[in-house]
Amino acid sequence: MEFSAGILGTGSALPEKVLTNFDLEKMVETSDRWITERTGIKERHLAGPQDTTSTLSVKASRKALETAGVAPQDLDLIICSTISPDMPLPSTAALIQRDLGARACCAFDLAAACSGFLFGMTVADQFIRNGKCKHVLVIGAELLSRYVDYKDRETCVIFGDGMAAAVMGPVSPPSGILASDLHTEGQYADHLYIPAGGTASPASPETVAKGGHYIKMRGNELFKVAVRNMEEVSRRVLEKAQVCADQVDLFIPHQANQRITEAVRERLGLAREKVYSNIDRIGNTSSASIPICLDECARAGRLKRGNMILMAAFGAGVTWGAVLMRW
Ligand SMILES: CC(C)(COP(=O)(O)OP(=O)(O)OC[C@H]1O[C@@H](n2cnc3c(N)ncnc32)[C@H](O)[C@@H]1OP(=O)(O)O)[C@@H](O)C(=O)NCCC(=O)NCCS
Numbered sequence: 001m002e003f004s005a006g007i008l009g010t011g012s013a014l015p016e017k018v019l020t021n022f023d024l025e026k027m028v029e030t031s032d033r034w035i036t037e038r039t040g041i042k043e044r045h046l047a048g049p050q051d052t053t054s055t056l057s058v059k060a061s062r063k064a065l066e067t068a069g070v071a072p073q074d075l076d077l078i079i080c081s082t083i084s085p086d087m088p089l090p091s092t093a094a095l096i097q098r099d100l101g102a103r104a105c106c107a108f109d110l111a112a113a114c115s116g117f118l119f120g121m122t123v124a125d126q127f128i129r130n131g132k133c134k135h136v137l138v139i140g141a142e143l144l145s146r147y148v149d150y151k152d153r154e155t156c157v158i159f160g161d162g163m164a165a166a167v168m169g170p171v172s173p174p175s176g177i178l179a180s181d182l183h184t185e186g187q188y189a190d191h192l193y194i195p196a197g198g199t200a201s202p203a204s205p206e207t208v209a210k211g212g213h214y215i216k217m218r219g220n221e222l223f224k225v226a227v228r229n230m231e232e233v234s235r236r237v238l239e240k241a242q243v244c245a246d247q248v249d250l251f252i253p254h255q256a257n258q259r260i261t262e263a264v265r266e267r268l269g270l271a272r273e274k275v276y277s278n279i280d281r282i283g284n285t286s287s288a289s290i291p292i293c294l295d296e297c298a299r300a301g302r303l304k305r306g307n308m309i310l311m312a313a314f315g316a317g318v319t320w321g322a323v324l325m326r327w
Pocket of ligand 1: 030031218257316
């Protein structure tokens, strides 16, 4: 094949408001010290009342399109990875398509929680390589603050809001996606979930009174699954592409907890300086986490042509996956 699928441009958008650990100390029984030591997070961004997943995604997408030099009318597919859509229907991707002024191309949402951007990249890879699409906009967008209980100290310290996008298209080898690997194991669905608001438990005064619309998390169990699965799936993509861990120039893990990142890094035997982390400033933004990192790295000149980039994520479902690409 004369081409692979790669990233042509990235963009991100963070809401202006910042919630620090010191702000949280006033809201729940916690401390800056506990949050910093146990998670690595110092602050996170929170959307304002006027912001929605789609409005901030449009900002991120415009930056990605501009960087890629691709017009909205030239998009062939829009994939929005989110578990915090503007509304149950239509899809957030449809709203983004409308507000970008893109043509009536295929657009849909993808729900794979924190692994969603890597799932989206892998779907885009198929469409680009089989020639069905030239330009695919893949968005990772979460406005989780609408689903966080700011009385639950186990979750409110972790999550933040953010959006990022990548325009993907054909690139000349050896650049582009080299390997990807995706998984879902529904038997752990109750490790991270929102009980109400869907068909199983439609919104009612009772679901609201019980806090059923907030994120419920079993942090300890998730921690163990995350470390094991992110290591395994990273090894699998390296093996598929016949690349050694020491050939990786940059590892971008899902920003869930700095201790998870550190444990995975150690198990993979990667040098500390090869691992990107922004969790101290951004927190866990679920499917936006990896593309925000990518955009920061691209804009800071940290991604050089030919660099080997490994990305790995895990999230609710549970889902997990990895993508190995050459910039
Ligand atoms: C949630 C998480 C940070 C908790 O850290 P931990 O080191 O596992 O802490 P534990 O759950 O064992 O709790 C230790 C103690 O701290 C307390 N604690 C929990 N949250 C706290 C907070 N924000 N501030 C202060 N104390 C807290 C617990 O109540 C517990 O107290 P106890 O010993 O008196 O019972 C960690 O498990 C984690 O990051 N898990 C992965 C979660 C994740 O990634 N979710 C998103 C998936 S994409």
